[in-house]
Amino acid sequence: MGRPPKLTSAAALRPHLHDGMSILFGGFMGTGTPPRIVREILAAGVKDLTIIGNDTAFPDTGVGLLVANRRVKKVIASHIGTNPETGRLMIAGELEVELVPQGTLAERIRCGGAGLGGVLTPTGVGTSAEEGKTKLAFDGVEYLVERPIRSDLAIIKAHLADATGNLVYQRAARNFNPLIALAADFVVAEYDELMNVGGIDPDHVMTPGTLVDALISAQEP
Amino acid sequence: MDAKHLIARRVAQELKDGDVVNLGIGLPTLIPDYVPADVRITLQSENGFLGLGPLEGEPLPNLVNAGGKPCGMIPGTAFFDSAFSFALIRGGHVDVTVLGGLQVDQHGNLANWMVPGKLVPGMGGAMDLVTGAKHVIVAMEHTTKEGGPKILERCTLPLTAAGKVRAIATELAFFRFIEGQLILCETAPGVSVDAVRAATAAQFAVAPDCREMCLT
Numbered sequence: 001m002g003r004p005p006k007l008t009s010a011a012a013l014r015p016h017l018h019d020g021m022s023i024l025f026g027g028f029m030g031t032g033t034p035p036r037i038v039r040e041i042l043a044a045g046v047k048d049l050t051i052i053g054n055d056t057a058f059p060d061t062g063v064g065l066l067v068a069n070r071r072v073k074k075v076i077a078s079h080i081g082t083n084p085e086t087g088r089l090m091i092a093g094e095l096e097v098e099l100v101p102q103g104t105l106a107e108r109i110r111c112g113g114a115g116l117g118g119v120l121t122p123t124g125v126g127t128s129a130e131e132g133k134t135k136l137a138f139d140g141v142e143y144l145v146e147r148p149i150r151s152d153l154a155i156i157k158a159h160l161a162d163a164t165g166n167l168v169y170q171r172a173a174r175n176f177n178p179l180i181a182l183a184a185d186f187v188v189a190e191y192d193e194l195m196n197v198g199g200i201d202p203d204h205v206m207t208p209g210t211l212v213d214a215l216i217s218a219q220e221p
Numbered sequence: 222m223d224a225k226h227l228i229a230r231r232v233a234q235e236l237k238d239g240d241v242v243n244l245g246i247g248l249p250t251l252i253p254d255y256v257p258a259d260v261r262i263t264l265q266s267e268n269g270f271l272g273l274g275p276l277e278g279e280p281l282p283n284l285v286n287a288g289g290k291p292c293g294m295i296p297g298t299a300f301f302d303s304a305f306s307f308a309l310i311r312g313g314h315v316d317v318t319v320l321g322g323l324q325v326d327q328h329g330n331l332a333n334w335m336v337p338g339k340l341v342p343g344m345g346g347a348m349d350l351v352t353g354a355k356h357v358i359v360a361m362e363h364t365t366k367e368g369g370p371k372i373l374e375r376c377t378l379p380l381t382a383a384g385k386v387r388a389i390a391t392e393l394a395f396f397r398f399i400e401g402q403l404i405l406c407e408t409a410p411g412v413s414v415d416a417v418r419a420a421t422a423a424q425f426a427v428a429p430d431c432r433e434m435c436l437t
Contacts, residue, residue, distance in 0.1 A: 028268040028303075029289030054268075054303070055343070057289075081342025082289060090341070099341075102267065103307030103349035110304045123311060123352045126330075126383025129344070159283070171300055173283035175269050178302045 006165050006215045007194075010040040013214065016186050017044045020073070022151035024109065024184050025053040026177030029082055030062030032169070034157040034190035036218050038065055041155075048073040052109075052151055053176055054102060055079040056086040067095070076149070078102035101129060104146050106179060111148035113182025118147045154184030157218075158207070161191035165209030166200050174206065181211045188214040222436070224392035227409060228360050230255040230436050232319055232390045235358060236262050243267060243310065243350055245320030246288040248360050252319060265315055267346040269306050272298025287346065310346065311353035318354035320347060322361040322389075324376040327403045327423040329386040331359060332378035344381065351382035363391035363420050370422035372396075372403075393417050395434060402426055407434045 023041075027033030033053075041049075042065060049072050056075055057064035066072050068085045074096040080086040089095035100108065107119040120143035124130050134145040156177045159170035167189055169177055181187055189212050222230070225248050233255035236242060243265045244250055253275075256262060264273035267287050272295045280291030301309075309315055324332040331351055334344040351357050364371055372389065389396040394417045395407040403425040408417055410433055 028287075029285065031268075031283055031285045031289065055345075077343060079343035079345040087341060099343045101344050101348040102303070102346040103311055103353075106303040106307050121311065123349045123382075125352075127348065127380045129348060169300075171281065171283040171294075172266070172268050172270060172285050174300055175303045175306075179304055 005163070006209075006212060007163055008214050008216065010036055010216050010220050013037070013040050013188060013216070014044055016153060016188075017041060017046045019046050020048045021046065021153060022050040022052065024149070024151040024154040024176075024180040025051060025063050026156050026173075026175060026180055027057065027062050028054050028172065028175045030057040030064070032157050032173035032175045032177055033057065033062035034155050034216075034218070035062070036216060036220055037155045037188060037190050038063060041066065042069060042071065047071050050074040050076070050151075052076040052149060053180075054105065056083040058082055059085045070094075074098070076100060076105070078105050104129075105149075106176065108146050108149040109176065109179045109183050111146075112150040113179060116148060118145050120144070121146055149183065151180075151184045152186065154180040154187045156181060156187065156189035156207075156212070158189045158191045160193050160195050160200055161189060161215050162195045162197045162200055162209065163215070164197055165189070165212030165215060166205045167191070167207040167209070167212065168200060168204055169206050178207050181207045186214075187212050188216060190216045190218050192218050224362055225251060227392050227436065228362075228390050231395055231407075231434055232358055232360050233257075235388065236260055236317060238262075240316040241265055241271065241314065243315050243318040243354065245318070245347070247321055249319040249321065252360075265306075265309060266292070267306050267310065267350070269303060270294065270298055270300045271309075307346070307349050310349050313353060313355055315350070315354045317356045317358060318350040319358045319360050320350065322359040322371065324371050324373055324378050325359050325361075325386055325389055326373045326376045327425065328375070329384040329398050329401070330376045331357070331381045331386050332376040333381050335379050337379065347381050351385045356387050357385050358388045358390060359386055360390045363393040370420060372421045372423045374423055393420060396425065404428050405431055407432055409434050410436065
């Protein structure tokens, strides 16, 4: 039996969605978050999710919809200020929020995808971000040891894709997407436009197709 | 000139031709309007590009600034992912970052990301920017809305980074940190050193050549 084809429908994601799972998402205030995939996660009715990405967007955008619809148990993000629902649920004790400096979050995900045990960063030294973390000093500079992040699922927004899974991102929608493609057990990408295999200049591929398990069209109703 | 525009105009004088600059949301975004034409700076947007520009005409898809708002890009813009973006920031490839502050203290500490029990939006990229940029300028109004001091002996709010601030620009004064000491270098037009002192809760020295801001 060969590998299943990557080009698939949103409904085919259902077996990969379950309560309590962790999801890495691309996006910066919704730009670069795959809306069709988020809609499928909502429709699947899964709950108690841990979602990990830069921010929780707005209540009606990106992963903000998952928060506003009470599907999320825990958020790991650098910023929640643009989605009042996140803050409200956090204060009400219904949502756990772990705030991570944005550059540290990017590196933790990169480590998770790159087989590294962690990263040393000066960011957060002398602040509340160092609480509970190991500190190391080299050449007179203090660093925090930041541990890797991986997840069950990564949801990616690409602009171009081919059937092998090669991806090209558009403008500021790239952000965390190339990082999460390495850091999850199952990786699904939503594309705007499907190219013939060979139609993307190999020099322009931003995420190689071997990392991508499933492809869904943004135009799928 | 209102306080915010005065501050932006003064900070613009700190930027040098060729600088890579990251501007926080709010007041700092006014600064490019005051950069002289012969000083070419490149704006870094921490969501993933160098070449941020003003929005002109219809917004392009997937082109937003670090506040999530539609923006423009200049010819020669380069996009990258978030790990690369923060490698630029932490790696010392950003010359200047300008951001707002809730509190700054005489030790160069900055607090600008949360007020416990009230405002917990998250630090976003601020901790990395203040830690990694070569030159950190805090651009803020001198006092709180209630008139209380924001430049203190010691910050009481949770810090964004420790000991990294290099300059403070307010509508009353321009300070630099020189060899670990807070120095008053300039006062705003019509503002006396005593008036600055009355609005400031930090210990600071007055530079021997302390002068009035030149804002023309």
